[in-house]
Amino acid sequence: MSKFDTAPAKTGDTFVRHNPNYLKMFYGTDQVTPFWVADMDLPIADPIKDALRYVAERGQFAYEFNSDGIFAAISAWFARRHDLTLKPENFVPFPGVLTAISLLIRELSNDGDGVLIQVPAYHQFGKIITAAGRKAVKSSLINDAGRYRMDYADLEAKLTPDHVKLMLLCNPHNPVGRVWTMDELTKVVEIAERQGVTIISDEIHADIVYGDARFTSLSSLDNEQHVSVLGSPAKTFGMQSISNGYIYTENDAILKRMNHVEDSMYLGHGNAFTTFATIAAYEKGDAWVDELLSYLQGTIEWIDDFLSDELPKVKMSPAEGTYQLWLDCSDTGLEGDALKAKLGEAGFGATPGTWFDQDATRFIRINIAAPRADLQDALRRFKNVLD
Numbered sequence: 131m132s133k134f135d136t137a138p139a140k141t142g143d144t145f146v147r148h149n150p151n152y153l154k155m156f157y158g159t160d161q162v163t164p165f166w167v168a169d170m171d172l173p174i175a176d177p178i179k180d181a182l183r184y185v186a187e188r189g190q191f192a193y194e195f196n197s198d199g200i201f202a203a204i205s206a207w208f209a210r211r212h213d214l215t216l217k218p219e220n221f222v223p224f225p226g227v228l229t230a231i232s233l234l235i236r237e238l239s240n241d242g243d244g245v246l247i248q249v250p251a252y253h254q255f256g257k258i259i260t261a262a263g264r265k266a267v268k269s270s271l272i273n274d275a276g277r278y279r280m281d282y283a284d285l286e287a288k289l290t291p292d293h294v295k296l297m298l299l300c301n302p303h304n305p306v307g308r309v310w311t312m313d314e315l316t317k318v319v320e321i322a323e324r325q326g327v328t329i330i331s332d333e334i335h336a337d338i339v340y341g342d343a344r345f346t347s348l349s350s351l352d353n354e355q356h357v358s359v360l361g362s363p364a365k366t367f368g369m370q371s372i373s374n375g376y377i378y379t380e381n382d383a384i385l386k387r388m389n390h391v392e393d394s395m396y397l398g399h400g401n402a403f404t405t406f407a408t409i410a411a412y413e414k415g416d417a418w419v420d421e422l423l424s425y426l427q428g429t430i431e432w433i434d435d436f437l438s439d440e441l442p443k444v445k446m447s448p449a450e451g452t453y454q455l456w457l458d459c460s461d462t463g464l465e466g467d468a469l470k471a472k473l474g475e476a477g478f479g480a481t482p483g484t485w486f487d488q489d490a491t492r493f494i495r496i497n498i499a500a501p502r503a504d505l506q507d508a509l510r511r512f513k514n515v516l517d
C-alpha cells in the first residue's frame with residue numbers, strides 16, 4: 131500500500147478536473163473519473179503542508195518577499211538532481227509558466243511574427259501565441275511506431291527569420307512523453323542558431339522522467355545565445371494552484387528585458403504561502419518525489435501490461451517523461467466524436483487527442499497522477515465498452 135493509493139477527499143471542492151459542468155460538456159455525463167487536466171489527484175508532500183500551516187498559524191501577512199531564497203533552493207535542486215549549474219541571479223519570477231511564455235512572446239517578437247510549436251503540442255501553446263497576435267507555425271513530430279521524433283528537415287524549412295522569430299520547445303514533451311536527448315537538442319539549437327531564431331524552452335516537466343531517460347535542459351547546451359528555461363514547482367510537487375513560475379536565461383539582453391517587465395508590472399510578488407511552500411518543496415521534497423516517480427513508474431508498467439495483454443487495440447507511446455500518457459486508439463476503428471462517446475460511456479475521462487493536434491482524431495491523453503486503482507478501473511471499463 132502506497133500513500134498515493136488514496137486520493138485526497140474532494141467533496142465540496144472546486145477543482146477544475148472534477149467540475150461536473152466540464153465533465154458533462156466534454157463527455158456528455160459527469161459520471162466520469164477525470165484524467166484530463168494535468169494536475170495531481172494525489173496527496174502532496176508533508177514539508178509543503180507544514181510550510182503552509184506555518185504561514186497560516188503565524189497569522190501575520192505583512193509584505194514579505196524572498197525570491198533569493200526561492201531561487202537558491204531551485205538552483206540547489208537542479209544541481210543535486212540534474213547536475214545542472216544555474217545561477218540564482220539569472221532567474222526572473224513570474225506568476226506562472228504560461229504568463230512567462232506570453233510575456234516572452236510579446237517581448238521577443240512582433241505582431242504577425244511566427245512562433246513555431248511541435249505538434250501534437252500542449253493545447254495552451256497555440257492559444258497564447260494567437261492571443262498575442264502572433265502566428266502559430268506548426269511542425270509535426272514524426273510518429274515512429276509510437277515513439278515521436280523531431281522532423282529536422284521541416285524545422286530547417288520553417289525556422290527562417292522572415293517566417294518564424296521564436297520556437298517554443300516543450301521538454302519533456304507534453305503530450306507525447308518524449309524526453310529530448312542531448313543529440314536531438316543539439317540539432318535543434320544548431321538550426322535555430324543558424325537562422326537567428328530564439329528558442330523558449332518550457333521545462334516545467336523536467337523532474338518527471340522515468341527509467342533510462344535523462345532530462346537535458348536546453349540551458350546546458352547553449353547558455354548565452356538565445357535560450358530561456360521555464361519552470362515551476364507545479365508539476366513536480368502537485369502545487370498547481372499554489373505555485374509561481376520563473377524564467378532562467380544567461381542571455382544578458384533577455385534577462386535585462388524580462389527583469390524590467392517583471393519589475394515594471396510588479397509580477398514577482400509571489401504570496402507568502404507560495405514562497406514558503408516552494409522553498410520547503412525544493413529543500414525537503416526529494417524523498418517524496420522519488421516515491422512519486424516510483425509509483426508513477428509502477429502505474430505505467432501496469433498500463434503497459436494491461437494494454438498488451440487485454441486491450442492490444444490501444445497502443446501507448448513509450449513513457450519517458452511527464453505524467454501524461456499518449457495512447458493511439460487507431461486499431462479500435464474509432465475516431466473523433468465516436469471515440470469521445472466511448473470515453474463517456476466508459477466513464478474514462480481521458481483528453482481527446484484533437485486538443486493537441488487537429489489531426490490526432492484517433493488518440494487520447496491520460497494523466498496518470500492519480501491513485502492507480504482509479505486508472506485500473508477506468509481502463510477496464512474502457513476495454514468493456516470496446517469489446
Ligand SMILES: Cc1ncc(COP(=O)(O)O)c(C=O)c1O
Pocket residue numbers: 168225226227228229252300304332334362364374375
Ligand atoms: C508544457 C506545459 N507548460 C505550462 C503548463 C502550465 O503552467 P502554469 O500553470 O505554470 O502556467 C503546463 C500545464 O499542463 C504544461 O504542460
